[in-house]
Amino acid sequence: MKLHIVNRSPASYRVHEQALAAMGPEDRLLLIEDGVQGGLPQLVRHFEAIPGRLYALREDLEARGLLGRCDASVQVVDVDGFVQLTEEAEHTLSWY
Amino acid sequence: MSDEHEPLAGDLLVILRHAPHGSSWLREGLDVALVAAAFGTEVSLLFMGEGVTALVEDQTAGALGQKGTAPTLEMLEMYDIETLWVEAEALSRFGLDADELMLAPRALEAGAIAEAVRKHPRVLTF
C-alpha cells in the first residue's frame, strides 16, 4: 500500500487525476494544503473512485475554515495521523 | 517473470510531469534520474501529463539559447536508462502517437501505470 499526497485543489488543477491514475486498489490518498478543498461536498466527487481511502489534513482544513464543511466520506487526520499514514504505507508519492 | 504487457520494474521510477522550457522541473527530474543511474540504480522513466511533450521531435534551444532537455534525453541510453513509458491518455490529449516520439517510449494505459508504480520500491515525482 502506498500513500499518495495531493496538495493542489481539484477546482483548478488536474494533479489529482495523475494521483488517481497511479493508485493501486489498496493505496490511500491524503489531501493537504490547497488540496483539502477536494474534501468539500461539491468537489469530493472527483475522488469517488477510491471510497474509504480518502483522507484530508485537519490542520489545513482548520486554517482555511473548511473543517466543518468537509464531506462526511472524508477521513480527517491531524499531522500525527499524517505521520501514521506514512508509517503504514510502504512508500509515499507526492503530487503537486 | 514478466510478459510483454507487464511493465518491467527497476529500482527507481522517476515520473516526469512537466513540459520542456516552461520550467526547470523536467531538467531537475532528469538530473535525479541520471545521477541515480550513474550510481548503479536501475531507473525507469514515466512521462505523464504535459511531460509527454518532452519527447516531441525537433525541439530546439529556448529563449536566450537556454539548453532544452532533448539533448539530455538522447543520452539516456548511455546511462542504461532503457525503460521509458508515456501515459497513453496524455498522448491522446495532445494528439501525439507514441511511434512519432523520440526514443520510442511505450504507452501505458491507466491500469498499467498503477501497476508500474506498485512494482517500484521507490518512486519520485517531478
Next chain:
Amino acid sequence: MRYAILLMGSPYSDQASHSALRFARALLARGHRLEAVFFYHDGVYNAARLSAPPQDEPHLADGWVALHEEQGVALQVCIAAALRRGLMDEREAARHGKAGHSVEAPFELTGVGQLVDLSQRCDRLVTFGP
C-alpha cells in the same frame, strides 16, 4: 523508522516549507529519526542566510537549524539548484569570485547523489512540492 524529507517549494511563496517543517516535528514526536532534509528546486531558498521574515511569522531557516541542533538532522542543499539561484557558501563564493556568501552551516551544499543515497537508505522519503 528512518525518514528523509525532499523539499522543493520556495519558503513563504508556497506552503510546502511550512508543511515539511510541521511534518518533521510530528515524525520526531512519534519517535522516528529524521536523517536529512534535502532542498531541491526552489526549496533551496530555505537555506538563504539573509532571510528576514517579519517577527510575527515563523522563521523557517531558524526552524531547520533548530532541527539540526536538537536532532542532528542533516540539511543538504542541492548545489546545482543553489548556484543557479544565487545561493552559495563561502567556498563557492570564493571559487566564483563573489564578494559575499548566502549559505552557511549547518546547511551544506551537496549533490543530487545525496538524494539518491537518502532514498536508498531511509525507510521513508516524503516529498513536499510547491
